[in-house]
Amino acid sequence: MLEAVLFDLDGTLADTAPDLGGSANILLLQEGRPQQSLATLRPYTSQGVRGLLRAGFGIDPQHPDYDRLARRFLEIYAGRLCDETQLFDGVAALLDELENMGLGWGIVTNKRMRFTDPLVEMLALSPRTRCVVSGDTTAEAKPSPLPILHACQLLACRPENTLYVGDDLRDIQAGRAAGCLTVAVSYGYLGDSGPLEQWGADLIIDHPSELAAYLASHARRK
Numbered sequence: 208m209l210e211a212v213l214f215d216l217d218g219t220l221a222d223t224a225p226d227l228g229g230s231a232n233i234l235l236l237q238e239g240r241p242q243q244s245l246a247t248l249r250p251y252t253s254q255g256v257r258g259l260l261r262a263g264f265g266i267d268p269q270h271p272d273y274d275r276l277a278r279r280f281l282e283i284y285a286g287r288l289c290d291e292t293q294l295f296d297g298v299a300a301l302l303d304e305l306e307n308m309g310l311g312w313g314i315v316t317n318k319r320m321r322f323t324d325p326l327v328e329m330l331a332l333s334p335r336t337r338c339v340v341s342g343d344t345t346a347e348a349k350p351s352p353l354p355i356l357h358a359c360q361l362l363a364c365r366p367e368n369t370l371y372v373g374d375d376l377r378d379i380q381a382g383r384a385a386g387c388l389t390v391a392v393s394y395g396y397l398g399d400s401g402p403l404e405q406w407g408a409d410l411i412i413d414h415p416s417e418l419a420a421y422l423a424s425h426a427r428r429k
């Protein structure tokens with residue numbers, strides 16, 4: 208019997224790529240570098256600042272300019288967390304459906320708290336989500352199972368009766384390591400982790416409505 212559904216944030220609940228990519232382009236402009244299209248930056252947004260600096264500047268954390276550029280990028284992003292960010296099509300209806308079914312849902316993201324908390328507020332999800340676990344809430348971030356296990360404690364649900372939904376290989380790895388059922392979404396950022404059919408997810412969906420349909424046939428009222 209399903210007890211709860213936990214979601215990744217970037218690339219799963221919310222399309223944060225326009226603000227992350229937009230922030231990267233502001234930084235590129237300030238540094239006198241050429242702009243990148245959102246289509247180019249989009250797959251890298253799954254890896255947060257590290258991915259965007261790799262895409263925009265071709266640098267990794269070992270590079271001497273990395274810390275300075277990462278700090279600047281995060282300052283810029285903090286000022287435009289939700290200018291263009293919105294829930295993916297079908298997410299609002301899915302969350303309504305979960306609540307109608309009496310299933311609690313929560314957020315487990317690798318985004319840091321200082322960005323997650325205001326963004327969740329601006330997306331009007333704060334009163335609805337049963338937990339917000341960020342990349343720095345627990346000692347380790349995904350692909351460690353710790354954040355998901357922490358969320359299960361907060362929701363008082365058993366991992367084996369919980370779905371974890373995400374758009375990156377590390378989401379599926381974390382969910383499986385926590386003992387959850389896992390769902391991979393193909394509409395997110397996917398990253399560079401190879402075909403999602405090979406991630407080992409229990410279910411793959413192309414649109415949030417497919418999860419609603421799956422839950423309607425599997426979930427029981429609490």
Ligand SMILES: O=C(O)COP(=O)(O)O
Pocket residue numbers: 215216217218252253254255256315316317318319375
């Ligand atoms: O900001 C990140 O590092 C990625 O965030 P996510 O875990 O919600 O996809």
Ligand SMILES: [Mg+2]
Pocket residue numbers: 215216217218219253373374375395
């Ligand atoms: Mg994601």
